[in-house]
Amino acid sequence: MIKLIASDMDGTLLDAHMGISKENAEAIRFAESKGIEFMVSTGRNYQEARSALDEVGIDCAMITLNGAQVFDKGGTSLFTVPIVPERTATILDILDAHDIYYEVSTNKGLYSQSQSRRVESFASMIASHLPHLTYKMAIAMAAANLELLHIEYVDSIRELLVDNKLEVLKIICFHMEGPQVLGPVATEIDALGDLAVTSSGQNNIEINHRDAQKGIAVAHVASERGIDLTDVMTIGDNFNDVSMLQVAGVSFAMGNAELEVKEYAKYETDTNLENGVGKAIMRAIEEEL
Numbered sequence: 001m002i003k004l005i006a007s008d009m010d011g012t013l014l015d016a017h018m019g020i021s022k023e024n025a026e027a028i029r030f031a032e033s034k035g036i037e038f039m040v041s042t043g044r045n046y047q048e049a050r051s052a053l054d055e056v057g058i059d060c061a062m063i064t065l066n067g068a069q070v071f072d073k074g075g076t077s078l079f080t081v082p083i084v085p086e087r088t089a090t091i092l093d094i095l096d097a098h099d100i101y102y103e104v105s106t107n108k109g110l111y112s113q114s115q116s117r118r119v120e121s122f123a124s125m126i127a128s129h130l131p132h133l134t135y136k137m138a139i140a141m142a143a144a145n146l147e148l149l150h151i152e153y154v155d156s157i158r159e160l161l162v163d164n165k166l167e168v169l170k171i172i173c174f175h176m177e178g179p180q181v182l183g184p185v186a187t188e189i190d191a192l193g194d195l196a197v198t199s200s201g202q203n204n205i206e207i208n209h210r211d212a213q214k215g216i217a218v219a220h221v222a223s224e225r226g227i228d229l230t231d232v233m234t235i236g237d238n239f240n241d242v243s244m245l246q247v248a249g250v251s252f253a254m255g256n257a258e259l260e261v262k263e264y265a266k267y268e269t270d271t272n273l274e275n276g277v278g279k280a281i282m283r284a285i286e287e288e289l
Contacts, residue, residue, distance in 0.1 A: 002036055002250060002284055003227045006063065006218050008236040009042040010200060012254050013277050014052060025056040027278030034285060039063065039221070041214045043172070043200050043240055045105050046071060047150060065105050066198065066208050066240050067217035068169035079220075080107055081212035082167035083195070091171055091189055091207060092158060098185055100173050103151075104160075107167040110151050111160060117174075118151065124176060124203045171207040178202045198240035206240055215243025233289070235280055237261065237272065250289045252280040 005028075007013045015021045028038045041063040042049050049062055062071045070078045083091070088104075095102050101117040103110060112118045160166055175181045179202065186205045190197045196208045214236075222232050230249035234241070237254040238261060245251040245264040253265035254276050262268060267289070269280035283289070 001231060001288060002031075002233045003231040004218075004222055004225060005031060005036060005038045005233045005235070005281060005284075006041040006214075006221075006244060006248075007038070007234070007277055008214075008238070008241050009040055009044060009049060009052065011237040011256060011272055012235055012241075013040065014272060015275075016273055018052065020052055020056045020058070021275050021278070022056075023275040024278040025058060027275075027281040028058060031281050031285060036285075037061070037225070041067070041218060041234070041236075041241075041244055043170070043206055045069075045110055045170075046075070047110075050075075061221065063214060063217040063221070065170040066196070066206055066212055067214045067243075068105075068208050068212035069107075070217055070221065077107075080167055080169055081209045082107070082169055083171070083207070083209050085161055085164075085168070087192060087194065088161060088168045088171070089158070090192060091195075094185060094188055095171075095173055098181065100175050100181070100185060102171055102173040104157050104168055105170040105172070106160075107169060108165075111157050112151050112153055113155065113157055115151075115153055120176075122174075124174065124201075169208070169212070172204055173207070174204045176203060198238075198242075200238045200240050213243040214241060215245075215247040218244045219247050233280075233284055235269070235277055236265075250284055252276075252284075 031038055039061040040049055043066045046064050049064055059073055061073050069080045072078055103112045182205050186197045194210050196210050196213050197205055199205050222229055229247055232248040233250040234244040234248040235252045236245055237257040242264050251265040252267045252269045253262040255271040270276035
């Protein structure tokens with residue numbers, strides 16, 4: 001019987017308004033009433049993830065930054081898995097050489113070197129998850145997101161790396177031409193070793209330490225709870241979700257998931273625009289998956 005549910009957010013739990021629908025929220029509360037713990041497992045940082053949950057009054061533990069940081073229900077950081085400084089510097093060398101925009105998530109916050117490129121890149125990501133939107137609408141949503149999220153804009157992220165108390169937890173990179181440009185770059189970075197290079201959309205790649213993966217984090221949380229992985233359910237839509245789809249006894253791919261991602265899941269649900277998470281939760285409980 002399912003005892004723990006871990007759900008991705010973008011393209012999964014979140015709807016067309018980048019929020020959690022009433023139907024999804026009700027299904028989560030129903031699961032909790034049955035003694036099943038719900039948590040999110042996302043590429044977002046804590047503040048980004050928290051805002052959507054707060055809107056519907058959901059308090060839960062969180063796996064953030066693809067597994068690089070885990071928080072308990074009260075918001076206390078339980079552990080982090082950083083990229084070593086020397087490796088970070090090499091990654092940034094590669095990205096700069098290809099003129100690729102990137103953001104760096106750390107234990108001290110999120111950093112960017114360009115607000116305009118941030119809005120453009122985030123809009124492209126939103127558009128990839130919500131294809132019904134016009135690009136102009138996606139730009140507006142991206143700009144609104146900046147008001148909800150604290151991003152520190154600096155002249156040089158490299159200068160921050162001299163602070164030995166700063167831990168780089170994730171680097172996310174965007175390029176409008178998508179896989180054509182990012183594919184070779186991802187291969188080059190992956191060849192450095194000790195890294196997990198995934199993506200949450202056609203126009204980005206996400207770089208973490210090899211041990212900072214959603215599947216590893218889900219397994220860690222389950223172990224801490226004394227829950228066998230056969231009693232864990234995971235839900236996702238993209239390549240950064242694959243590791244947690246693989247480890248769980250019950251796994252659902254969204255209807256809007258990448259075709260290759262669907263191959264890793266045991267079940268499929270509706271799209272994120274059709275309350276697919278809520279439907280997966282109710283099916284799992286009703287059918288005792």
